[in-house]
Amino acid sequence: xxxxxxxxxxxxxxxxxxxxxxxxxxxxxxxxxxxxxxxxxxxxxxxxxxxxxxxxxxxxxxxxxxxxxxxxxxxxxxxxxxxxxxxxxxxxxxxxxxxxxxxxxxxxxxxxxxxxxxxxxxxxxxxxxxxxxxxxxxxxxxxxxxxxxxxxxxxxxxxxxxxxxxxxxxxxxxxxxxxxxxxxxxxxxxxxxxxxxxxxxxxxxxxxxxxxxxxxxxxxxxxxxxxxxxxxxxxxxxxxxxxxxxxxxxxxxxxxxxxxxxxxxxxxxxxxxxxxxxxxxxxxxxxxxxxxxxxxxxxxxxxx
Amino acid sequence: xxxxxxxxxxxxxxxxxxxxxxxxxxxxxxxxxxxxxxxxxxxxxxxxxxxxxxxxxxxxxxxxxxxxxxxxxxxxxxxx
Numbered sequence: 001x002x003x004x005x006x007x008x009x010x011x012x013x014x015x016x017x018x019x020x021x022x023x024x025x026x027x028x029x030x031x032x033x034x035x036x037x038x039x040x041x042x043x044x045x046x047x048x049x050x051x052x053x054x055x056x057x058x059x060x061x062x063x064x065x066x067x068x069x070x071x072x073x074x075x076x077x078x079x080x081x082x083x084x085x086x087x088x089x090x091x092x093x094x095x096x097x098x099x100x101x102x103x104x105x106x107x108x109x110x111x112x113x114x115x116x117x118x119x120x121x122x123x124x125x126x127x128x129x130x131x132x133x134x135x136x137x138x139x140x141x142x143x144x145x146x147x148x149x150x151x152x153x154x155x156x157x158x159x160x161x162x163x164x165x166x167x168x169x170x171x172x173x174x175x176x177x178x179x180x181x182x183x184x185x186x187x188x189x190x191x192x193x194x195x196x197x198x199x200x201x202x203x204x205x206x207x208x209x210x211x212x213x214x215x216x217x218x219x220x221x222x223x224x225x226x227x228x229x230x231x232x233x234x235x236x237x238x239x240x241x242x243x244x245x246x247x248x249x250x251x252x253x254x255x256x257x258x259x260x261x262x263x264x265x266x267x268x269x270x271x272x273x274x275x276x277x278x279x280x281x282x283x284x285x286x287x288x289x290x291x292x293x294x295x296x297x298x299x300x301x302x303x304x
Numbered sequence: 305x306x307x308x309x310x311x312x313x314x315x316x317x318x319x320x321x322x323x324x325x326x327x328x329x330x331x332x333x334x335x336x337x338x339x340x341x342x343x344x345x346x347x348x349x350x351x352x353x354x355x356x357x358x359x360x361x362x363x364x365x366x367x368x369x370x371x372x373x374x375x376x377x378x379x380x381x382x383x384x
Contacts, residue, residue, distance in 0.1 A: 004343040012331055057361050064365035236358050243354035250357040251335055254364055258327045261368035
């Protein structure tokens with residue numbers, strides 16, 4: 001199939017299958033899936049600028065489908081998502097400015113690659129430790145015939161301490177079960193996620209979803225659904241910005257979205273069959289795949 | 305349990321087949337005719353193109369979500 005906007009020939013079945021795979025991951029983990037979509041689009045000859053912009057457009061569509069399904073399952077905190085979207089967009093602009101500064105200094109590739117490897121490996125290592133510890137604690141509770149919390153976290157005491165920090169205005173998040181938390185902390189978490197999004201590319205769900213669980217104390221299922229809702233807003237902003245610059249082939253994104261619509265529903269429904277710690281443990285390979293792609297690029301000099 | 309899994313898989317594959325037919329029709333009748341017009345818009349009217357891109361991707365997502373949910377209910381209902 002010929003796509004005139006990017007002047008590319010790509011088989012629509014290929015795009016639909018890639019969309020399907022990313023849809024399953026996105027629906028289950030609440031991530032955009034740029035680490036797969038970017039290389040997959042590049043592999044069929046799409047220029048980098050189109051791969052990045054088109055991927056963002058596709059993320060919007062996939063997140064709409066997955067977030068609608070999660071909302072039906074009661075997994076979306078609209079209030080939290082709207083607040084976070086503001087912080088993410090501001091952070092993404094700052095992250096993009098960092099990139100411009102590094103470009104002027106002439107060492108953008110090395111710095112971004114090293115930081116991203118450290119971040120990806122750090123997140124995965126922490127999540128392995130936390131999920132494993134939580135699952136062990138749950139097994140011990142069951143052995144003692146105590147009621148195991150459905151979404152208990154071994155790191156939960158840190159989130160509780162953060163919720164107790166009194167930095168007005170304090171807000172309540174009844175859907176997430178948070179009685180009081182500072183608005184500034186939510187904005188800060190979103191802002192940092194946004195910086196990584198602008199700095200490393202993609203939606204940075206691999207940072208925001210764990211941060212919502214461990215820092216804000218949001219239950220995992222709600223973090224996944226709310227992150228998807230938040231991604232709709234922030235990725236729409238990114239899509240508009242890239243489309244104005246001529247980096248979006250919306251026809252490719254529309255075809256990818258046909259596969260993603262099915263995949264995202266499967267991913268979203270599947271979350272109901274797993275407890276929070278297991279979802280977090282399954283999440284571990286995703287940042288590691290991102291790290292492997294960056295290491296490959298550094299070693300071979302070829303972008304995937 | 306095995307019977308349930310087989311039934312779920314059969315329903316899903318049936319849904320996928322119907323969905324594939326609808327999507328292929330959509331490719332040829334909608335995307336094919338939209339292509340040149342969108343290309344012109346992308347070249348000469350950047351802001352209109354950017355706005356329309358968001359409307360198209362969100363609109364399609366809402367439509368596909370409704371379609372897959374409807375198919376799931378329709379096939380699920382009949383198979384019971």
